Amino acid sequence: MSDEGLLVTGIPTSEELARVTPPRERREKGPCVMIECFQRIPCDPCHYSCRFGAIKEFEDINDVPEVDWDKCTGCGMCIAACPGLAIFVVDESTGNEECRIAMPYEFVPLPEKGERVRLFDRAGTEVGTGVVERVIPGQKPQGTPVVWVRAPKELSLVARHLAVNREG
Amino acid sequence: MRKTELAVVGAGPAGISGALEAASYGVKVTLIDRGDRPGGQLVKQTHKFFGWHAKGAGTRGIVLAEQLARHIRENENVTFFGSTEALGYYSDKVLLLETPRGIEPLQCERLLVATGASEKMLLFPGNDLPGVYGAGAVQTLMNVYGVRPGRSVLMVGSGNIGLIVSYQLVQAGVRVAAVLEAMPVIGGYAVHASKIRRLGIPILTGHSIKEAYGDGQVEGAVIWKLDEKWNGIPGTEKDLKVDVICLATGLTPLGELLWQAGAQMEYVSELGGFVPLYDENMETTAKGVFVAGDASGVEEASTAMAEGKLAGLSAAWSLGRVPPEEFTRKREEIRNELYQLRAGPTGQKILRGLETLSKRAKKVTA
Ligand code: SF4
Ligand code: SF4
Numbered sequence: 001m002s003d004e005g006l007l008v009t010g011i012p013t014s015e016e017l018a019r020v021t022p023p024r025e026r027r028e029k030g031p032c033v034m035i036e037c038f039q040r041i042p043c044d045p046c047h048y049s050c051r052f053g054a055i056k057e058f059e060d061i062n063d064v065p066e067v068d069w070d071k072c073t074g075c076g077m078c079i080a081a082c083p084g085l086a087i088f089v090v091d092e093s094t095g096n097e098e099c100r101i102a103m104p105y106e107f108v109p110l111p112e113k114g115e116r117v118r119l120f121d122r123a124g125t126e127v128g129t130g131v132v133e134r135v136i137p138g139q140k141p142q143g144t145p146v147v148w149v150r151a152p153k154e155l156s157l158v159a160r161h162l163a164v165n166r167e168g
Numbered sequence: 169m170r171k172t173e174l175a176v177v178g179a180g181p182a183g184i185s186g187a188l189e190a191a192s193y194g195v196k197v198t199l200i201d202r203g204d205r206p207g208g209q210l211v212k213q214t215h216k217f218f219g220w221h222a223k224g225a226g227t228r229g230i231v232l233a234e235q236l237a238r239h240i241r242e243n244e245n246v247t248f249f250g251s252t253e254a255l256g257y258y259s260d261k262v263l264l265l266e267t268p269r270g271i272e273p274l275q276c277e278r279l280l281v282a283t284g285a286s287e288k289m290l291l292f293p294g295n296d297l298p299g300v301y302g303a304g305a306v307q308t309l310m311n312v313y314g315v316r317p318g319r320s321v322l323m324v325g326s327g328n329i330g331l332i333v334s335y336q337l338v339q340a341g342v343r344v345a346a347v348l349e350a351m352p353v354i355g356g357y358a359v360h361a362s363k364i365r366r367l368g369i370p371i372l373t374g375h376s377i378k379e380a381y382g383d384g385q386v387e388g389a390v391i392w393k394l395d396e397k398w399n400g401i402p403g404t405e406k407d408l409k410v411d412v413i414c415l416a417t418g419l420t421p422l423g424e425l426l427w428q429a430g431a432q433m434e435y436v437s438e439l440g441g442f443v444p445l446y447d448e449n450m451e452t453t454a455k456g457v458f459v460a461g462d463a464s465g466v467e468e469a470s471t472a473m474a475e476g477k478l479a480g481l482s483a484a485w486s487l488g489r490v491p492p493e494e495f496t497r498k499r500e501e502i503r504n505e506l507y508q509l510r511a512g513p514t515g516q517k518i519l520r521g522l523e524t525l526s527k528r529a530k531k532v533t534a
Contacts, residue, residue, distance in 0.1 A: 007353040008373050010365030039358040040512035042470065043218035045226040061220060062512035083216035083226050084359030107339055124368025142228055144216075161366040 011122050012038055021157060022069050022090065031074020031091035031100065034157075035065045037084055049081030076102045080136070080144045090156045099156035100133065105147045110135055111164045119151055119159035127158055172198040172247070174483050175263050175276035177254040177425060180208020181469045182461025182476035183282035184236045189480030190280075191245035193489040198274060199240065200265065204250040206240050207233030208284060210469065212307040214339075215332050218357075219470040219509070229469070230311070254283075257429040261456070278456050278483045281426050282476060285419035285440060285462035290324060293379040295413075299386025303333045303416035310340050318412035322389045323347040324377055328356035328468075330416030334364045337414075345408045348375045350394055357514065378405060380413055389413055419466045426463070429454045434528050438521030439465030445529040448503065449482035450475060458483055465525075467518055471509050478502045 006012050022032040033054065035046065040062040047055045047065065054072035055065050079087045079102055089102035111117050111132045121127045130151035138145040151159055176187045179201035187199045199206065213229025224232065240246050255264040255271070263274045287302040289295070301309075301317060303325070309315045321342055323334045326349035334344045347364065352374050354361045361371060378390040378400055393404040420441035427433055431444040431452035443465050444452040451458050460479040461472035478499065485495040510518050 005353075006358050006362070010354060010358070010361030010371045012358075012362065036362065037359055039514075041218060041357050041359070041514060042220075042509045042512055043225060045221045048221040060511060061508050081226055083218050084357065085363050086359045120366060120368065122362065122366050124366050142216075142226075142231060 006038060009123075012036060017157070020067070022067075024092075026069045027090055027092040027099075027156065030093045031076075031089050031102070032069050033067055033072050033074065033078060034088045034090055035067060035078075035086060036088065036160075037065055037082075037086040040064060041084075043083065045081045045083065046078045046087060049078045051075075051077065074102075076136070076146050076148075079104050079146045080138055082144075085144065088160065092153060092156055094150075097153050098150050099153045100148055100150055101130070101156060101159055102146055102148045103160060103162065104144045105162060106144055107164075109164060110137060110145055111147060111162070115164070117147075117149060117162040118165055119149070119155060120161040120163065121158050122160050124161065128152055128155055130155070130159065130162065169262075169273050169275050171275040172196050173276070173487060174198070174278045174280060174480075175200065175254075175274055176280040176282060176480075177201075177263075178208065178282035178284055178461070178463070179203070179206035179240070179248065180282060180284050180461060180472065181210060181232075181236070182284075182463075182472040182479075183208070183280065184240060185473040185476030186280045186282060186458070186460055186480035186483070187246050188236075188239055188243065189477045190484045191243050191480075193481075193484035194245065195484045195487060195489055197246045198249060198276070199246055200249045200252050200254055202251070202253055206237045206248060206250075209304070210236070212304075212311040213332075213469075214311050214336060217469060223470075225470075232469075254425055257425060257457070259430075277487060278458065279429070280458040280460060280476075280479050280483060281429075281452075281463055282459070282461045282472075282479075283422040283425060283463045285421050285466050287415065288418045288420055290377070290415050290417045292377050294381055294386070297380050297382055297386045298384070299382065299411055300380060300413045300415065303329050303414055306333055306412075306414050307336065310336060316340055316342055317414070318410075319343065320345055320410045321412040321414050322377070322391070322408055322410045323414050323416060325349065325416035325418065326354045326356055326361065326371055326373070327416060327418065328360055329419075330414075331356040331360035331364055333414060333416060334369060335360070335367070338364070338367050338369070342412075344369045345410050346391070347371045348377060348391060349373045350376045350398060376400065377413065386411055386413055419462060421463050421466060423463060426452060426454070426457070426459065429457050431457055431459075434525060436465070436521045436524050438517045439525065443525065445525060447529070449485075449499070450479035451482060451486075456486070465518065465521060468509070471506060471518075474502055474506050474509065478506075
């Protein structure tokens with residue numbers, strides 16, 4: 001992965017990602033949030049969207065979000081609330097070669113449950129496929145839909161976008 | 169002659185906020201806009217806004233525009249004049265309007281100029297070919313009229329507008345070949361950049377467009393790398409087959425009415441161009457003439473709304489409608505809000521510009 005810098009390529013560096021990645025033991029215990037928001041910008045809805053107090057209160061509106069993984073249930077509510085589309089949930093507790101990833105998806109058509117979708121990394125490179133487990137459409141016209149996919153375990157920290165392949 | 173207490177020119181986020189704030193103190197407001205409905209640029213913004221959860225962050229621009237338009241309609245102190253242009257403001261407090269009915273004067277005790285900004289053009293061979301659009305036009309085509317501007321787009325400029333419009337193009341099923349940025353770093357928010365990068369759109373910093381070509385319309389663009397002096401480096405050219413070139417190279421404040429009203433104007437590059445000097449009440453050097461939003465310096469919708477509110481409050485106060493303590497308290501509240509919105513790294517440029525502006529203002533009053 002390119003490490004030129006988030007503000008040069010739009011791709012976070014491995015150091016930046018390391019800071020927001022839930023520890024392996026936590027990921028293997030169950031779903032947990034990964035907030036990929038690294039720059040100080042005036043924004044705070046993620047804190048308010050979490051009913052479990054897992055995203056700490058912002059002292060300054062420009063603070064970057066801070067997560068308490070012990071409180072996070074991996075419910076994914078914050079994904080739909082984030083205007084930056086910067087929040088994901090990962091789950092490596094399924095015990096086999098699989099993982100679950102929840103991501104925001106603002107494109108039509110929405111994928112359907114059971115559908116196989118193409119998965120992409122943070123650079124937009126195709127990295128594999130996954131199967132849609134759940135689609136939460138989000139309320140119109142405001143909501144951001146959230147898609148949960150089952151994917152190979154090694155993609156839990158890699159796949160960050162999906163594409164529906166209907167034309168064949 | 170038609171009379172009003174406060175005339176507000178421009179019904180975008182700044183003008184609407186100013187009109188509603190002044191109206192809440194019983195001020196009779198006339199809100200004027202070129203468009204046929206209030207909302208300004210918000211009506212074409214399908215993305216969600218940042219800012220305070222408590223102040224509606226996460227609301228999409230189009231939804232916000234509808235909410236604000238409804239507040240305007242329901243407010244009996246505000247009259248909306250759509251499809252109307254403000255032609256000039258004269259010393260006897262007369263604003264000359266070009267309405268669908270013809271030219272009409274409007275007598276106003278106070279004036280709030282919230283005219284917004286216009287897009288900067290970029291010079292390159294072929295920039296007059298059909299297929300070269302401003303980002304605002306592309307947003308209007310797609311998000312207001314539901315028309316795709318083309319099949320494949322080269323975006324020039326990586327500020328928030330360039331990044332957001334690129335994302336919306338992909339949502340509309342249009343390919344974005346690349347986003348170019350002349351500066352060595354991306355101009356807009358990192359989250360917006362990451363959002364389009366993972367769609368596979370390359371963001372090329374230190375790059376610019378060399379020329380557009382095509383027979384009667386854009387068929388492609390030649391891009392190249394820039395050296396430290398912003399000159400293109402021969403030998404680094406790349407040819408991109410695109411049918412649309414979208415310019416998102418920045419905005420410049422629309423200050424004609426302020427110039428004409430006699431407000432002192434200063435060139436501040438961080439604020440996008442010529443802006444009026446103004447005091448802590450958003451009043452310009454032309455007495456009774458207030459300014460808010462992009463017309464006072466190009467920024468975000470969140471700051472525009474706060475500035476509009478401050479200007480509307482000040483106008484109401486200057487008309488004797490706001491108790492002094494309430495005015496001071498509310499003014500400090502809004503100024504603090506503005507300060508916080510600008511406190512992150514992306515606000516530093518604005519703060520530098522405002523500092524330059526306030527130094528020059530002190531020179532004027534000294
Ligand atoms: S996933 Fe649910 S519990 Fe975890 S931070 Fe987001 S909203 Fe809170
Ligand atoms: S809501 Fe999203 S963009 Fe805003 S601070 Fe939280 S993570 Fe960042």
